[in-house]
Amino acid sequence: MQQATRSEWSKETPREDAMESGGNMLLDVRQQGPAVVASLVGAVGMTEATLLGQKLDDLLQKPGAVVVLDIEHLDFICSSGLGALIQAQAKARQYESKMRLAGPRPMVMRLLETTRLTNLFPVFGSVSEAIEG
């Protein structure tokens, strides 16, 4: 449960530590120009989906914020994880902030296309493209 209470997850955090706390996902958050870039690493199953949703909610609460979710190193996401992204997008509208996805691998991109969530999320090839919008 230690992971759930961390204010920031870092790529520097040993992977074993994340596994030990029951998660298989790391989220590294940084400011890059006008955007907040959140790099999602690993896998998002049902266990991790709640944590991801909470963290995105925190990031999107600032009106006008642009949050780029960098998913280049996302290996796997299930429907619960997609549900967390859908909820985050709805929150972004509510908070008048923006969430953009960047750099999905082919298999994750296929998942977004299969579910037609590409109609819901702006998806960009890279973080820099997503920041530019």
Add this chain to the structure above:
Amino acid sequence: METMAVIPSDLAAAHEAEEALLAQVARCGYSDAATFAIKLALEEGMNNAIKHGNKFDANKTVQLAYDISETRAVITITDQGGGFNPSALPDPTVDENLEKPTGRGVMLIHAYMDEVAYNAAGNQVRMVKRNT
């Protein structure tokens, strides 16, 4: 040869059983795409069984049976819930349902596996993925 595990309605226990199945998939040399499909369908099937079927009831279990060969993976998941009618789920890919939470897992199982069948009670799903 079929392997069978009986798992409590607990996500951590399910994860452990899923890892054992996926290790067998890796040993049989499935493609990255087929492995992703199996992992996705397995996660969705187990989540559905624990969350919607058994409703996280600690007194109920999920049965995970699988037969993984070099040519195909056959996975059967059975819960102890009342079952459901998969054809009654709304289509999550139509515009008005895109933001709704229901039905996406079942849709993904159908999209990624080669064969999917439910028993009459609706508390068991059998899924097949060929290693192509």
